[in-house]
Amino acid sequence: HTRGDKVITRKKRQRQTYRRTIGHKQHLTVVKITGISADGAKKPAKKAAAKKDDAPKAEAAAAAPVAKPEVDARGRITSLEGKPDNLKKISGVGPVLEKKLHEAGIYFFWQVAALTAAQIEELEQEMSFPGRITRDNWIEQAKEFAKDA
Template identity: 40%
Template structure:
């Protein structure tokens, strides 16, 4: 029996005993996680979801948290003399071993759902200030921890590579108004903001954090 599951925006065909690498999940080595977004089940009878198969699930054991092979990004900007940047990147991955494929009853198994690390970081940051809601307004539920507007007015975020009026507006709506906030982003903040802006990997490709640091130091 095999299943086609969806995680991290990708689809994987798996069978019991298979090992696979997926985008980093919020789980420790040795934990068992469950994928509930099952697109298809195969075997004696093929079941295709619409879009997912009700009650189906894939359970897997987390073997380790690893990094993918190094990828080199080379960016050269047009009409700007001597403006180029070479940067290496290693994708954060989770190594899994598939332990079981459930054709039904996945919604009642009680096994921890497989959730991306970026999503969990956003939820954890949002939950932190709940105790202080009487004194100050809580930030948006999925906002990274470095998004609180800083005093002293907003910066012109359009000075960052690839940021236009529309993207600047989205950043403002997310509470990001200054270069200092962007310069202080962590890997978890970048992952959460990638999901919020729907431009996965753009922050690293364009080098926003490095540019923001230069502008705050300058």
């Protein structure tokens, strides 16, 4: 729902009130057409067929042991392979902090859970959020999420 263009009505009266204008915006509903099919047929569902093919691959990937990527002395990943964990599940971590953690080389819950006091202090300085990790109990939450992952 939106409002249309302003409709202006002018009223002619005598003397000072001669040039009065009154405006009104009419409520209206806008319908957007995203596509028109010439034959009236719906598009075929390609996603369902793709999911059937991906099932054996997913089982093979789950059966293979997951190797932890290389970590430097600070507990940070130098080169990421695969999909990182959703760090926004941790209370107090939003999209901005998740991006800063990724820039710092922290992509997984097990990394956050394994942080030492010195690493926490260094990370908080980099992110410009002093005391955030201990105040919001990131370590405890990350340990719980790492168990589930």
